[in-house]
Amino acid sequence: MKPNIVVLGLSALFIASSGAALAHHSGAMFDSSKEVSLAGTVKEFQYTNPHSWLVVNVPDARGKVTEWSFEAEGPSTLLRAGIKKSSLAPGDKVTVKGHPLKDGRPGAGLVSVTKADGTVLNPRPGAPR
Amino acid sequence: MIPFNVGGAALVALIASGVLATSSNAAPPPGAAEYASSWAEFQALRAKAHGGQKKTFADLPDWSGIWEREVIPGYPFDPNQPKGGPATAVLTPEFQARYEKKVADAKRGVEWDNLSYCLPAGMPRWLTEPRLREFIVRPETVWLTTEQQSEVRRVYTDGRGHVPDDEAFPLWEGDSIGFWDGDTLVVHTKNMRAGQYQRRQPDYTDQVSTVERIRKIDAQTIEDIVTVYDPPALVKPWRVVNHYIKVDEGAQKDLRINMWSCNENNNVVKDESGTTNFILPGEAGYKNPSTLGRPLVQ
Numbered sequence: 001m002k003p004n005i006v007v008l009g010l011s012a013l014f015i016a017s018s019g020a021a022l023a024h025h026s027g028a029m030f031d032s033s034k035e036v037s038l039a040g041t042v043k044e045f046q047y048t049n050p051h052s053w054l055v056v057n058v059p060d061a062r063g064k065v066t067e068w069s070f071e072a073e074g075p076s077t078l079l080r081a082g083i084k085k086s087s088l089a090p091g092d093k094v095t096v097k098g099h100p101l102k103d104g105r106p107g108a109g110l111v112s113v114t115k116a117d118g119t120v121l122n123p124r125p126g127a128p129r
Numbered sequence: 130m131i132p133f134n135v136g137g138a139a140l141v142a143l144i145a146s147g148v149l150a151t152s153s154n155a156a157p158p159p160g161a162a163e164y165a166s167s168w169a170e171f172q173a174l175r176a177k178a179h180g181g182q183k184k185t186f187a188d189l190p191d192w193s194g195i196w197e198r199e200v201i202p203g204y205p206f207d208p209n210q211p212k213g214g215p216a217t218a219v220l221t222p223e224f225q226a227r228y229e230k231k232v233a234d235a236k237r238g239v240e241w242d243n244l245s246y247c248l249p250a251g252m253p254r255w256l257t258e259p260r261l262r263e264f265i266v267r268p269e270t271v272w273l274t275t276e277q278q279s280e281v282r283r284v285y286t287d288g289r290g291h292v293p294d295d296e297a298f299p300l301w302e303g304d305s306i307g308f309w310d311g312d313t314l315v316v317h318t319k320n321m322r323a324g325q326y327q328r329r330q331p332d333y334t335d336q337v338s339t340v341e342r343i344r345k346i347d348a349q350t351i352e353d354i355v356t357v358y359d360p361p362a363l364v365k366p367w368r369v370v371n372h373y374i375k376v377d378e379g380a381q382k383d384l385r386i387n388m389w390s391c392n393e394n395n396n397v398v399k400d401e402s403g404t405t406n407f408i409l410p411g412e413a414g415y416k417n418p419s420t421l422g423r424p425l426v427q
Contacts (some may be wrong), residue, residue, distance in 0.1 A: 024247075024277075025397045026240035026328060026405040048394035050247075050277075055410055069409045074389065076261060076276060080381060094246045097246075102238070107409050 024050040030099040030109045038068055039095045044103045045088040054088060054110060056096055070098050070110035073123045083121050088113065141147065164366070167358040168339040171317035174310065174340070181308025181315070184268045184286070190312040190345055192264040195377040195384050204257045206326040207369040217367070218331050224362040228331040235329055239404040242328050247391035249280050251301035252318055253339055253357055256371055257327050261386050264351065271314060276386045284316050291319060299323070299335045313344040334361045349375045396416035 040058035052072040057065045072078060075085070088094070093116040098108030113121040164170035169336040175181055201208050208215040220228060234240060244250060250258050258277055265272040269287040274280065283306040291297070292304050303321035308312055319338040326333065337359040346352045377384040396408040396415055408415045418427050 024242075024395075025245040026235070026242055028235070028238050028240040028404045029406045044419070046418050048392055049389035050391045050393075050395065053394065053410070056298060067411060069407075071407070074387075076387065081383070101407070103406070105409060107407060 027109065029101055029103070031102045032099050032109075034100055035097055035111060036100045036108055037095060039093075039099045040065075040068065040088055042088050042092040042094055043067065044090060045085065047075050047078070047085040052078060052112065054087050054094075054096065056094060058106075066106050068096070068106040068108065070096055070108050072110040078123055081121075081125055083123060087121060088115075092116070152204070157289065167317060167319070167340050167366075169313065170340045170356060170366075174315050174342070175308055178308065178310035180311060181286075184309050186268060189268065190265045192266050192345060192351060194263075194375045195353060195386060195394075196262045196264065197376045198257065198259060198422075199263075199372045199374055200259075203329060204259065204327045206253070206257050206330050207367070209369070214329065216326070216330050217369070218326075219364040219367070221362055221364055224331055227277070231325075231332075232329055234403075239402060240328060241399050241403060241405055243324070245395075245397040245399070245405060247278070247395050248351040249278050249301045250275075251280075251324055252282065252303045252321050253333065253355065254324055254326055255280060255282065255302065256353065256355060257330075261376070261384070262373060263386060267421060274386075276389060278391050279388050282318075284314065291317075303339075306412065311340075313342050316343065317343040326410055331361065333357070333359050336361055349378075351375075393421075 029046070035106065037057045038056065040056040042054065043057050044053075044055040046053040051074055054070040054072060057069050058068050059065050072083075073081075078084075095114045096108075097111040098112075099111065101107045110123065112123075115121070164173065176241075185215075198204075202212070203214075205216065210217050212321065214232065214234040216228065255275065258275060260275050260277040262266070262273070262275045265274065269285070271284040271286060273282040273284065276393045280302065282302045282305055284307040286307050286309065289306060293305055297304065297320045300320050301322060305316050305318040307316040309315075317338070317340055319335050321333075321335060323335045324333060325331065336374045337357060339358070342354045344352055344360040352370045353372040353373070354368065355371060356366050357363065358366050396414075398406055398408055398414075410417070
């Protein structure tokens, strides 16, 4: 059973501009032509260098949980975008958008996080969405 | 790819206001082929500056603050590179072929960057990287730093020469000496390691050497005119103009740089096809940053 994933088509403009700030490695592993949107519960927010990672438990329609890992920018970039270590805590309900891995494993390059109160965490405010 | 940062909005405003000339509007750099070597160029500049001026703390320029390279998609070495390429370097046939293969491989999804081993960027790639920078100016030395793995370039301005050839070996940031021509720091760098200017940019050899003229052109901008010499790879020297923008202003005035280690959380691997991938949490071989090197954490 697949988890509750919404795959969105993206414009050529977005494709050309995605993969932002992934300075320490190629973005070749991500499918920048796709965007997934997953609802789940934060397991861990690794606020680390060279990249931060958000690990989220995502249930499917039958309740089976898959652990998804989203790569984001490092702390100095996130902090400048107003995203703090304290912004995401284990147990928080979130909906995460990201570019999925090409190989189908449950990982993605993080685009944005929407918290239960509607707050949107965007590491790249102003960049094309 | 857009290396966006919150300083980008300020940069856009600066461009819109005309305070900062964009790369495409900047005056073209002086011709780059008039010297036989980087050392010849450096010597000529030093002679023109009558040997350079000894500075005291009282008359050093103020380069304080936190800076970031101007935001350019893809981080090309030359900000004037046409969008999407190709690089503006005039390459020897061997290095042109290497470059074209690298770009073609990337377009089919095969791309690897040695930075992903958590190795430093090193010079001259150091010039192209995003991340926060500080420039520490003293009478006898200038430190050019970036938060990325705390890479520091030390430029000795106390009159010393380069390390003797029999002591020299390739270094990540090379061996840099310099002098002051007014408020322009002129730097000669040699003894660098072979590398690449950036992922979808050409490669350079360990014979690469550079001449830089670094100056603050306004309160928000430091300019670095760089000429790269690398005879095995470049048909003629490659001269580019980079700008570093002050970012610790306005809402970011209290910005600070923290030391960081790339190995803190690096689960990037080269797969069997030669491209870049991850080991994800829970998979074999994953290095958990919450416990890695933390004996008190189980």
